[in-house]
Amino acid sequence: MELSKNFEPQAIxxxxxxxxxxxxxxxxxxxxxxxxxxxxxxxxxxxxLHMGHCLNNTIQDILIRRARMQGKNACWVPGTDHxxxxxxxxVVAMLRERGIAKSSLSRQEFLEYAWEWKEKYGGxxxxxxxxxxxxxxxxxxxxxxxPDYYKSVIETFVKLxxxxxxxxxxxxxxxxxxxxxxLSDEEVIFKDVDSKLYYVTYPFADGxxxxxxxxxxxxxxxxxxxxICVNPADERYKSFVxxxxxxxxxxxxxxxxxxxxxxADFGTGALKVTPAHDKNDNELGRKYNLKALNTLDxxxxxxxxxxxxxxxxxxxxxxxxxxxxxxxxxxxxxxxxEGLLEKTTDYKGQVxxxxxxxxxxxxxxxxxxxxxxxxxxxxxxEIAAAVAEEKIKFYPQKFKNTxxxxxxxxxxxxxxxxxxxxxxxxxxxxxxxxLVAVAASKEDAEKIYFEKLKLALGEEQFxxxxxxxxxxxxQDEDCLDTWFSSWLWPIEVFKGISHPANAEIKYYYPTQNxxxxxxxIFFWVARMIMAGYMYKNEMPFENVYFTGIVRDKQGRKMSxxxxxxxxxxxxxxxxxxxxxxxxxMIASPAGNDIxxxxxxxxxxxxxxxxxxxxxxxxxxxxxxxxxxxxxxxDNGQGRTDDNGQWSALxxxxxxNEVSLEVNELLNQFKLSExxxxxxxxxxxxxxxxxxxxxxxxxxxxxxxxxxxxTVGFFSxxxxxxxxFMPFITEEIYHLLVEERADDLCIKQNGSLDLPNSKIxxxxxxxxxxxxxxxxxxxxxxxxxKETIKLHIQTHDAAxxxxxxxxxxxxxxxxxxxxxxxxxxxxxxxxxxxxKFFIETELPLNTTSQKETLQKELLHLQGFLLxxxxxxxxxxxxxxxxxxxxxxEQKKKADAEEKIKxxxxxxxxx
RNA sequence: GGGAGUUUAGCUCAGUUGGUUUAGAGCAUCUGCCUUACAAGCAGAGGGUCACAGGUUCGAGCCCUGUAACUCCCA
Numbered sequence: 012m013e014l015s016k017n018f019e020p021q022a023i024x025x026x027x028x029x030x031x032x033x034x035x036x037x038x039x040x041x042x043x044x045x046x047x048x049x050x051x052x053x054x055x056x057x058x059x060l061h062m063g064h065c066l067n068n069t070i071q072d073i074l075i076r077r078a079r080m081q082g083k084n085a086c087w088v089p090g091t092d093h094x095x096x097x098x099x100x101x102v103v104a105m106l107r108e109r110g111i112a113k114s115s116l117s118r119q120e121f122l123e124y125a126w127e128w129k130e131k132y133g134g135x136x137x138x139x140x141x142x143x144x145x146x147x148x149x150x151x152x153x154x155x156x157x158p159d160y161y162k163s164v165i166e167t168f169v170k171l172x173x174x175x176x177x178x179x180x181x182x183x184x185x186x187x188x189x190x191x192x193x194l195s196d197e198e199v200i201f202k203d204v205d206s207k208l209y210y211v212t213y214p215f216a217d218g219x220x221x222x223x224x225x226x227x228x229x230x231x232x233x234x235x236x237x238x239i240c241v242n243p244a245d246e247r248y249k250s251f252v253x254x255x256x257x258x259x260x261x262x263x264x265x266x267x268x269x270x271x272x273x274x275a276d277f278g279t280g281a282l283k284v285t286p287a288h289d290k291n292d293n294e295l296g297r298k299y300n301l302k303a304l305n306t307l308d309x310x311x312x313x314x315x316x317x318x319x320x321x322x323x324x325x326x327x328x329x330x331x332x333x334x335x336x337x338x339x340x341x342x343x344x345x346x347x348x349e350g351l352l353e354k355t356t357d358y359k360g361q362v363x364x365x366x367x368x369x370x371x372x373x374x375x376x377x378x379x380x381x382x383x384x385x386x387x388x389x390x391x392x393e394i395a396a397a398v399a400e401e402k403i404k405f406y407p408q409k410f411k412n413t414x415x416x417x418x419x420x421x422x423x424x425x426x427x428x429x430x431x432x433x434x435x436x437x438x439x440x441x442x443x444x445x446l447v448a449v450a451a452s453k454e455d456a457e458k459i460y461f462e463k464l465k466l467a468l469g470e471e472q473f474x475x476x477x478x479x480x481x482x483x484x485x486q487d488e489d490c491l492d493t494w495f496s497s498w499l500w501p502i503e504v505f506k507g508i509s510h511p512a513n514a515e516i517k518y519y520y521p522t523q524n525x526x527x528x529x530x531x532i533f534f535w536v537a538r539m540i541m542a543g544y545m546y547k548n549e550m551p552f553e554n555v556y557f558t559g560i561v562r563d564k565q566g567r568k569m570s571x572x573x574x575x576x577x578x579x580x581x582x583x584x585x586x587x588x589x590x591x592x593x594x595x596m597i598a599s600p601a602g603n604d605i606x607x608x609x610x611x612x613x614x615x616x617x618x619x620x621x622x623x624x625x626x627x628x629x630x631x632x633x634x635x636x637x638x639x640x641x642x643x644x645d646n647g648q649g650r651t652d653d654n655g656q657w658s659a660l661x662x663x664x665x666x667n668e669v670s671l672e673v674n675e676l677l678n679q680f681k682l683s684e685x686x687x688x689x690x691x692x693x694x695x696x697x698x699x700x701x702x703x704x705x706x707x708x709x710x711x712x713x714x715x716x717x718x719x720x721t722v723g724f725f726s727x728x729x730x731x732x733x734x735f736m737p738f739i740t741e742e743i744y745h746l747l748v749e750e751r752a753d754d755l756c757i758k759q760n761g762s763l764d765l766p767n768s769k770i771x772x773x774x775x776x777x778x779x780x781x782x783x784x785x786x787x788x789x790x791x792x793x794x795x796k797e798t799i800k801l802h803i804q805t806h807d808a809a810x811x812x813x814x815x816x817x818x819x820x821x822x823x824x825x826x827x828x829x830x831x832x833x834x835x836x837x838x839x840x841x842x843x844x845x846k847f848f849i850e851t852e853l854p855l856n857t858t859s860q861k862e863t864l865q866k867e868l869l870h871l872q873g874f875l876l877x878x879x880x881x882x883x884x885x886x887x888x889x890x891x892x893x894x895x896x897x898x899e900q901k902k903k904a905d906a907e908e909k910i911k912x913x914x915x916x917x918x919x920x
Numbered sequence: 921g922g923g924a925g926u927u928u929a930g931c932u933c934a935g936u937u938g939g940u941u942u943a944g945a946g947c948a949u950c951u952g953c954c955u956u957a958c959a960a961g962c963a964g965a966g967g968g969u970c971a972c973a974g975g976u977u978c979g980a981g982c983c984c985u986g987u988a989a990c991u992c993c994c995a
Contacts, residue, residue, distance in 0.1 A: 533993095598933070621961085
């Protein structure tokens with residue numbers, strides 16, 4: 012067979028993915044094997060594959076493929092999230108493009124458009140995951156608004172309401188004026204902004220002249236002010252407390268009050284209190300029984316609604332409908348015109364913004380549904396304990412603290428959203444808008460309605476008026492926070508809520524690993540743990556692996572707006588999926604951000620190419636094997652020649668050694684390190700050393716046994732690498748031996764033998780000799796083609812005899828002799844404790860040899876000195892552990908011996 | 921403001937309960953090679969006061985205290 016010059020990934024990737032699918036290798040059904048389950052964090056249904064997904068899913072694929080090869084029943088569940096806000100925003104934008112306003116549609120009509128959009132664009136991302144080789148069980152694909160899933164979410168809500176954990180209340184919420192919905196605290200991102208502090212004076216109402224000056228970043232809320240507050244200990248204002256001042260522009264008379272809450276050294280030490288537009292002000296307002304006057308509407312525009320009882324002038328009327336940020340400047344100017352703006356200064360502050368729309372959040376008093384988190388956690392102590400006690404393990408561990416800290420300071424969760432795309436809140440109201448029932452269906456709600464009536468009217472009256480009591484209930488218009496459905500994910504993908512105690516949930520739950528970003532530790536991870544303990548009385552997963560954020564070369568977060576996020580599909584086309592997987596995995600330890608650099612993909616592609624060429628080399632030997640048998644032959648130069656047997660023995664041990672190491676690393680989730688170790692095993696040990704050692708001379712045959720061993724090693728290497736780079740490894744596995752009966756994808760890992768340390772250290776010696784002698788050749792400018800005669804002065808000729816044939820070939824030595832004395836007129840070098848004399852035709856350059864040896868000598872003398880110092884220290888000798896002491900003594904003896912050898916060598920040069 | 925973490929070669933990172941050769945790897949750099957698998961390659965080399973200042977110890981990259989810079993989370 013003719014193999015291409017370089018590895019060409021495109022065709023083979025398609026071929027193998029199809030083959031794996033056709034054979035159902037990714038499909039999982041419960042059986043007698045141990046399950047190994049991962050539920051994929053469901054991407055937004057409208058999402059497209061980006062670097063973060065690629066990293067995240069590559070990691071999951073590595074874990075799941077490894078488990079599959081370890082004989083476990085590997086099940087990786089795909090799916091998508093309906094992503095309420097994000098998707099609704101996209102649908103609204105799409106409608107706008109078609110000239111349709113959301114407000115012109117009924118809920119039903121809007122949802123029809125949304126589903127149409129979902130069917131068309133939803134799940135593109137799942138197709139893209141196939142390109143990077145993800146071995147997901149596609150038959151299990153789940154969507155968070157599938158009928159069963161939807162039903163489960165509703166049932167969960169009803170039950171939690173019944174348990175008193177979900178409640179409805181008028182609270183200050185985070186309001187997103189762009190999408191006109193409430194948000195949870197977790198959806199608010201704080202950002203640093205350059206703003207201004209406006210120093211506004213409120214004149215005393217008694218006309219005594221003067222006033223009190225407050226510093227505010229938000230003059231646009233001034234018309235909602237109901238008090239001025241100072242710290243009671245603040246000497247400057249003590250006499251002011253109890254006085255009244257007048258609010259600029261509207262001339263409302265408000266009191267000056269005192270409360271510890273105010274910090275005396277911020278601004279002027281006086282705070283304006285606006286209960287309708289600030290959380291803390293709202294607290295103050297409640298404490299002192301102050302009215303909350305709302306002056307901003309749902310879109311963040313000025314509204315007169317709450318001011319109608321007051322004297323409103325034309326200026327105030329002109330504010331109606333003006334956007335908050337425009338209003339800020341306008342009002343500052345108007346206050347200035349009244350002579351009440353003392354000054355403005357620059358100020359670096361923070362504002363909350365919406366995670367989805369980026370809009371600046373308003374605190375707004377609003378009637379919403381909440382979950383009482385403290386109550387929930389108190390009833391399920393395992394939620395906090397499981398992580399604290401490491402029943403659920405976090406990688407890296409530091410996130411354990413983050414989790415605990417959040418748990419300790421948990422706030423109620425606002426779960427209602429003023430959106431249509433999502434699970435509609437199962438609350439029912441009567442014609443007056445009063446809440447009648449929380450129930451999964453209208454029928455249930457009506458039943459409850461009648462029960463309540465019966466209770467209120469009495470049986471008799473109820474029966475009489477039954478006919479006239481038409482319920483006329485309507486459902487809450489709002490829908491639930493997306494995360495209120497995703498928190499059921501690991502349970503409901505196996506129908507654990509909709510069909511409890513079914514065989515699947517029993518088998519697959521709890522899952523083994525969750526791989527996700529630390530950003531959603533509160534949004535999702537913590538809440539899944541809650542749901543797990545509440546509904547299954549069991550943790551949802553054993554391990555959580557937190558990936559880092561993918562950043563560009565300059566450390567900037569990848570984002571659409573910066574345009575620094577490369578097109579993944581293009582990268583896959585250019586480098587191949589295996590190379591992309593390699594590139595993204597090679598430098599991404601758990602929890603660390605990864606700096607994405609295309610050169611890492613090049614490294615991956617080069618690695619592919621290296622393996623491809625190794626394959627070509629091995630295939631060249633296939634037709635030229637010989638049955639020389641196990642005996643050694645005389646190669647005519649007085650050296651024994653084992654035809655590669657020793658090399659094969661060495662590599663077998665090296666392979667075992669590294670395989671054990673890789674196992675250990677993977678058990679600790681050190682994926683990146685494991686890949687590095689495999690990379691080096693293949694490139695350095697296998698290609699650079701082993702293949703060169705067993706490589707026959709030009710057009711010479713290779714020992715059949717060695718050839719077969721080599722094919723076996725190569726296959727094992729592919730098996731070791733397969734979870735990381737599935738495509739090329741499967742391809743090479745099949746090309747190495749044509750007509751294989753099995754596929755690497757499901758090949759089971761065998762048990763590993765402990766390596767023989769003697770062989771391994773001999774291998775190290777061999778490498779050192781070759782490197783050392785090549786260095787000498789380089790430094791003395793001996794051309795690769797020129798042969799040398801090698802004389803070795805050693806006490807251990809036996810070890811050398813076994814490997815001399817190998818290093819002779821590698822350093823192009825025509826002959827090897829063992830001597831007892833220095834060889835005159837040769838280049839001298841010291842490797843380990845042995846002296847090597849190199850005879851060449853070239854004139855000798857003794858200066859460079861001397862320099863090298865002297866440098867080495869200096870280093871050894873310095874080293875010896877430090878060891879001697881240690882050993883000369885009585886306290887060390889008394890206190891150090893015996894094995895440490897013995898080691899230091901050995902170091903000393905070794906150094907002294909080496910120094911002696913080098914000194915001797917220097918004498919004869 | 922509260923909390924967590926990081927600081928080791930030009931870059932990205934390893935460095936296990938303190939002792940294994942006066943600190944390791946990959947990439948990048950430099951030198952020499954078109955050697956019949958691979959120039960997307962081969963062979964070799966150089967490069968670090970382990971952020972800084974103290975301390976504990978016979979012994980510190982690792983433990984303690986302080987300082988500085990950076991990052992993340994929370995308010």
